[in-house]
Amino acid sequence: MTFENLQVDIENRIATVRIDRPKKLNALNRETIEELHQAFKALLSDEDTAVVILTGSGEKAFVAGADISEFSDYSVKEGKDLAAKGQETVFDYISNFPKPVIAAVNGFALGGGLELAMSAHFRVASDNAKLGLPETSLGVIPGYGGTQRLPQLVGKGRAMEMIMTAGMIDATTAKDYGLVNHVTTIEELLPLAHKLAGKILNNSxxxxxxxxxxxxxxxxxxxxxxxxxxxxxxxxxxxxxxxxxxxxxxxxxxxxxx
Structure with missing residues (x-):
């Protein structure tokens, strides 16, 4: 599979999907969202893939958010369409994906990036990770499931605080909140994700x-x-x-x- 904004590697029945826009801190644009849908759609029917690890290129960011320049002049209708299509083709699609999806959060996971990580079945994070939903600081709210999945994972009160303050939490706090399952060094992040994937592969x-x-x-x-x-x-x-x-x-x- 060849993409402009993704790298997809499959080895030992584990597919690693890496968002590859490091100069933009792996921010999600329309093209990347469409490529994510195409990649997961292909992995769904790929008999050599049993588990998927979702991560970002480099050590700075998993996904630093959505590409704001693409929707800064959107109308109300365009905004609704943006959220509806994104949720259907990527975020809900990954959440309901019948093969296990592990998000390996390396660095910043903000806005749409945190929403993407939350759509995975569970998350591991590097110790330099920063997670948050800063949308209210831009005069908008999370549109890719953030207002729904964050309370499910951390509880209503903590989710309200994170959304209202638009602040970030570090990896240790995210683990304390139940937002991520494990925290490790950036060097050990993908090895840990692969180790967990290997344990999954032992089962039906x-x-x-x-x-x-x-x-x-x-x-x-x-x-x-x-x-x-x-x-x-x-x-x-x-x-x-x-x-x-x-x-x-x-x-x-x-x-x-x-």
């Missing part, structure tokens, strides 16, 4: 995909996540992975999931 990807859907349904209005869990739990009994996993356990050997 079919079951993990079902679990992602069940967990996500807990956060959808009008959807009973418990019902999804019951349905997907029952469906698991009809899979080859269930047969292999239970037989491996009973025979005291490592499962060989296909």
């Amino acid at each position: 990807m079919v079951a993990i995909s079902s679990a992602i859907a069940a967990v996500n349904d807990n956060y959808k209005d009008g959807v009973n996540g418990f019902d999804t869990e019951i349905e997907n739990f029952g469906t698991s009994f009809g899979t080859d992975d269930f047969k292999e996993g239970t037989q491996a356990f009973l025979n005291k050997r490592k499962a060989n999931f296909k």
Whole structure:
């Protein structure tokens, strides 16, 4: 896969998607958002990819925000279309992606960058990371799911404070808040993400995909996540992975999931 603003590498069933606009601190423009959609769409059908790591180029920034120069003169309708299309094609798409997505947050994750990291299934961060939603300082609000996902992750009060003050928090605070799972050095960030991806690969990807859907349904209005869990739990009994996993356990050997 070749892109103007992304690097995509696949090795040992792990795809690394790297946003590559270092001179712009990897800021999201329309082209990058479209390329992210195309990359994830391709990885969805790629049989050699089981886990995705999402990160930014360099050591300064994961994604420092959206490219403000592109929408500074937008109308109300254009603003709504910008948020709706972005959420549908990238942020919600990644959140509901059936393969695990780990965000490796290297440096600044601000505005759309933090929203992109929050759309991943979980996050690890370098110790120089700074995270925040500064949109209110520009006279706008987060438009790529930030007002919804941040309270889910850190709680309403902390999310309100971060959005209202437009301030940044460091990696240690983000871990204390539950916004990131692990903090490490910039040098060890991708090795840690790959180590976690390796642990995921030991398990049934079919079951993990079902679990992602069940967990996500807990956060959808009008959807009973418990019902999804019951349905997907029952469906698991009809899979080859269930047969292999239970037989491996009973025979005291490592499962060989296909």
